[in-house]
Amino acid sequence: MFGKLLKYDCRSMLKQFGFIWPAALALALINRFTLGGLDGSSAVGETAAGIAMLVYVAILMAMFVIAVIFVIQRFYKGLLGDEGYLMHTLPVKPWQLVASKLLTAVLATMASVLVAVGSIFLIAPMGWSDLMNLFSFLGRLFTHWNIQATHAAVGTVEVILLMMASFAVGYLELYLAMALGHLFSKHRAAMSFVAFIGVQVAIRILGNIVLQPVDSLLGSLVEGLHGPSGFHATVWIAIAGEAVVSAIYFAGTEYILRRRLNLE
Amino acid sequence: MNDLLVTCTALTKRYGRKTALAGVNLELGRGRIVGLLGPNGSGKTTLIKILCGLLQPSEGAVLVDGAPVGPYTKSIISYLPDRMYFADWMKATDLFDLFADFYSDFDRTRAMSMCASLGVTPSDRLKSMSKGTKEKVQLVLVMARKAQLYLLDEPIAGVDPAARDFILGTILTNYNESGTVLLSTHLISDIEKVLDEAVFLKDGAVTLHDTVDAIREREGKSVDALFREIFRAHDFEGGAF
Numbered sequence: 070m071f072g073k074l075l076k077y078d079c080r081s082m083l084k085q086f087g088f089i090w091p092a093a094l095a096l097a098l099i100n101r102f103t104l105g106g107l108d109g110s111s112a113v114g115e116t117a118a119g120i121a122m123l124v125y126v127a128i129l130m131a132m133f134v135i136a137v138i139f140v141i142q143r144f145y146k147g148l149l150g151d152e153g154y155l156m157h158t159l160p161v162k163p164w165q166l167v168a169s170k171l172l173t174a175v176l177a178t179m180a181s182v183l184v185a186v187g188s189i190f191l192i193a194p195m196g197w198s199d200l201m202n203l204f205s206f207l208g209r210l211f212t213h214w215n216i217q218a219t220h221a222a223v224g225t226v227e228v229i230l231l232m233m234a235s236f237a238v239g240y241l242e243l244y245l246a247m248a249l250g251h252l253f254s255k256h257r258a259a260m261s262f263v264a265f266i267g268v269q270v271a272i273r274i275l276g277n278i279v280l281q282p283v284d285s286l287l288g289s290l291v292e293g294l295h296g297p298s299g300f301h302a303t304v305w306i307a308i309a310g311e312a313v314v315s316a317i318y319f320a321g322t323e324y325i326l327r328r329r330l331n332l333e
Numbered sequence: 334m335n336d337l338l339v340t341c342t343a344l345t346k347r348y349g350r351k352t353a354l355a356g357v358n359l360e361l362g363r364g365r366i367v368g369l370l371g372p373n374g375s376g377k378t379t380l381i382k383i384l385c386g387l388l389q390p391s392e393g394a395v396l397v398d399g400a401p402v403g404p405y406t407k408s409i410i411s412y413l414p415d416r417m418y419f420a421d422w423m424k425a426t427d428l429f430d431l432f433a434d435f436y437s438d439f440d441r442t443r444a445m446s447m448c449a450s451l452g453v454t455p456s457d458r459l460k461s462m463s464k465g466t467k468e469k470v471q472l473v474l475v476m477a478r479k480a481q482l483y484l485l486d487e488p489i490a491g492v493d494p495a496a497r498d499f500i501l502g503t504i505l506t507n508y509n510e511s512g513t514v515l516l517s518t519h520l521i522s523d524i525e526k527v528l529d530e531a532v533f534l535k536d537g538a539v540t541l542h543d544t545v546d547a548i549r550e551r552e553g554k555s556v557d558a559l560f561r562e563i564f565r566a567h568d569f570e571g572g573a574f
Contacts, residue, residue: 152419153387154387155418157386158385159407159435160405160436161404162403162404332387333348
């Protein structure tokens with residue numbers, strides 16, 4: 070059932086981003102050709118390059134704004150609004166509903182990041198040989214720093230995982246705030262906003278009381294490690310930290326949807 | 334399989350200080366068409382929403398086919414809500430795909446033929462459909478399932494009398510006969526002829542639950558007439574006019 074939920078959430082994601090992702094890449098490609106106009110040889114070329122760049126930057130900004138709206142809307146309208154009448158009467162468990170929304174949200178964000186990074190490569194007047202040169206340069210850099218290729222590859226994956234974990238924490242915080250707002254019978258949207266601030270404050274206090282000692286303990290352990298192992302350990306500790314906070318937010322949201330759902 | 338399809342025990346629901354359901358005890362068997370009858374605000378929608386898990390009771394318990402509300406009960410309940418519940422960008426066929434994916438009792442072929450008889454083009458986007466057509470799509474989704482319990486919340490409230498007969502006809506010709514239909518309404522005269530049982534809800538409490546035949550025999554009047562008598566508006570509610 071989870072796979073089926075994911076299928077429908079991914080479809081709504083593609084619906085939402087189906088235009089903006091290709092548009093961002095297409096504009097990057099246009100910029101690749103208009104960028105040459107900035108050499109000052111012609112005023113027309115310069116203007117065209119300026120406009121193309123402006124539109125490209127605007128599209129990228131819009132893409133990330135849409136990503137945040139998508140995350141909030143898919144949860145609020147999809148589970149706590151009228152569409153919730155459909156989703157909550159499907160024979161699935163509430164945790165599956167939340168997990169599917171979360172995974173789709175993280176995937177949408179990562180795909181947007183990928184499009185943004187990809188678009189930069191498209192703009193830069195680079196060919197395949199330049200790209201290969203870049204990779205071999207990075208390779209030499211790692212060799213110079215005495216870092217093995219496997220460490221570099223694993224490290225990259227770890228950083229991507231950390232990014233995903235950070236997005237997940239942020240989104241789950243929004244979910245929990247919306248779920249808490251739903252506990253009120255009136256002014257639910259406003260109460261969600263208040264709840265968001267409340268959750269922020271609570272997690273900071275909790276962080277200071279509980280996580281600080283754990284953090285310094287782990288810090289002293291990591292201090293003994295140098296080079297790549299120190300890096301790996303640091304990233305994994307950070308991922309674990311995000312996972313713990315995510316688990317708290319997730320459990321809170323799931324509990325409210327399972328035991329306190331009141332679609333009025 | 335449990336003999337009783339629905340069991341509500343001392344079911345209470347409060348919204349803040351307002352009590353929507355006040356200790357409802359109700360048992361429904363299988364293979365019946367049951368009218369959940371009461372004026373606006375008597376708790377009909379609240380009861381239905383609790384049965385399908387959209388509201389949590391403040392007190393009391395609900396069992397559907399012997400199980401508390403959860404994925405199993407949701408798999409055997411077909412629910413027609415009092416509002417549109419789908420994303421506008423979808424087509425009716427997308428919703429059929431979704432229902433076929435999640436409900437093993439959804440009959441796609443039947444859904445398509447119901448669309449044909451109701452004059453709905455399932456490949457149209459829902460966004461481009463009129464309100465009435467969207468309601469028909471929702472009715473098709475609900476009635477194309479071979480569910481054990483159909484919960485229909487005011488299916489005929491917003492439509493003209495001709496369409497009411499059409500909707501009732503669709504329900505009657507398509508429901509799973511070994512299942513039970515619980516149909517909420519305050520328009521009793523239109524549905525009385527199809528009901529096996531009637532449940533009267535007043536101020537969140539069940540005031541009467543019996544077969545329609547027994548009510549007619551005992552009271553010597555139709556369910557509609559009895560309803561009007563019981564729920565006659567008091568003078569201060571405008572009843573004198």
